[in-house]
Amino acid sequence: MKFIRVLLPLAGVGMLLFGVMRQEHLIVLTKAINICLECVGIG
Amino acid sequence: MVKLRGWVQLFSAVVWNPMLGNFISGHIYRGKLKQICIPALNCYSCPGAIGSCPLGSLQTVLADPFYNFSFYVIGYLLVFGSILGRWICGWVCPFGMIQEWLHRVPFPKMLLPRWMGGVKYGILAVFVLYLPMAGAKSLGLGEPAFCKYICPAGTLEAGLPLLGLVPGLRSALGSLFALKLFILLLVVVVSFMIFRPFCRVLCPLGAIYGLFNPVSWYRYQCAREACTGCGSCAAVCKMGVNPAIRPNSPECIRCGDCLRSCPQGALSSKYGINSTTEAAAAE
Numbered sequence: 001m002k003f004i005r006v007l008l009p010l011a012g013v014g015m016l017l018f019g020v021m022r023q024e025h026l027i028v029l030t031k032a033i034n035i036c037l038e039c040v041g042i043g
Numbered sequence: 044m045v046k047l048r049g050w051v052q053l054f055s056a057v058v059w060n061p062m063l064g065n066f067i068s069g070h071i072y073r074g075k076l077k078q079i080c081i082p083a084l085n086c087y088s089c090p091g092a093i094g095s096c097p098l099g100s101l102q103t104v105l106a107d108p109f110y111n112f113s114f115y116v117i118g119y120l121l122v123f124g125s126i127l128g129r130w131i132c133g134w135v136c137p138f139g140m141i142q143e144w145l146h147r148v149p150f151p152k153m154l155l156p157r158w159m160g161g162v163k164y165g166i167l168a169v170f171v172l173y174l175p176m177a178g179a180k181s182l183g184l185g186e187p188a189f190c191k192y193i194c195p196a197g198t199l200e201a202g203l204p205l206l207g208l209v210p211g212l213r214s215a216l217g218s219l220f221a222l223k224l225f226i227l228l229l230v231v232v233v234s235f236m237i238f239r240p241f242c243r244v245l246c247p248l249g250a251i252y253g254l255f256n257p258v259s260w261y262r263y264q265c266a267r268e269a270c271t272g273c274g275s276c277a278a279v280c281k282m283g284v285n286p287a288i289r290p291n292s293p294e295c296i297r298c299g300d301c302l303r304s305c306p307q308g309a310l311s312s313k314y315g316i317n318s319t320t321e322a323a324a325a326e
Contacts, residue, residue, distance in 0.1 A: 012121025019115025039197030
């Protein structure tokens with residue numbers, strides 16, 4: 001269990017950084033800085 | 044502790060939504076901080092929001108045929124979940140806080156059937172994961188299905204303020220908004236009777252964090268030798284958990300009511316990577 005508790009956040013940081021390398025954060029940014037019509041209820 | 048949690052909830056709601064002037068101007072924040080996911084369910088189209096909703100972000104990346112998987116957002120969820128679990132739901136989620144306020148209204152209270160807690164896992168699988176990915180594969184571009192068809196937080200935090208402030212959006216309203224408004228009103232009305240109905244039945248983010256509860260750094264433990272089985276902890280738990288039996292149930296939002304209710308002091312919280320037995324052995 002101790003191993004899992006160390007592994008999970010480390011894996012999370014690794015995945016997060018890999019996602020940044022794939023420029024996923026730019027997709028998130030593009031979506032988030034424009035009004036999300038789905039969220040508002042327009043579709 | 045109850046008061047402390049209330050203040051932390053309020054403080055975090057302001058931290059996630061500091062752009063209060065946008066509630067008057069009808070704009071949303073468009074800066075680079077929006078690329079960062081906050082831990083809780085808080086719509087990124089809320090005029091006050093400064094960060095991104097992890098659920099909306101996850102669906103957006105999954106719906107993109109170029110990516111079809113999100114290391115970035117799942118990485119956030121792994122970090123937040125493995126360290127704090129559903130403490131996030133109980134302490135820093137604005138939509139959870141609003142439901143708790145509604146539940147304080149004097150109204151006949153009801154119990155939620157336990158099986159309904161499983162619905163949120165189906166919503167996570169279908170609306171958050173499958174539909175965005177399937178849309179990306181079959182149509183070339185998926186859609187954030189949970190945000191579009193269900194999310195009452197988006198309707199409350201983004202839909203109602205923006206529709207009130209931006210006349211151009213009102214002209215585009217249709218049956219979809221009626222559906223989302225119905226779900227929001229249903230959550231509001233049921234919140235009078237049942238504690239946090241959205242969190243317990245519908246919230247995919249709570250479903251994800253709940254899976255981390257048994258392994259997260261912050262967790263509860265029950266000293267078996269001290270527990271008399273009086274049931275006082277289960278009686279005070281508004282989430283329908285029996286902490287003496289399952290102190291780290293996926294439904295537990297770490298509100299702390301059970302810790303205070305135990306006459307024997309058998310329940311406690313701990314933070315760290317050592318399990319109970321490992322800690323006892325070390326002592």
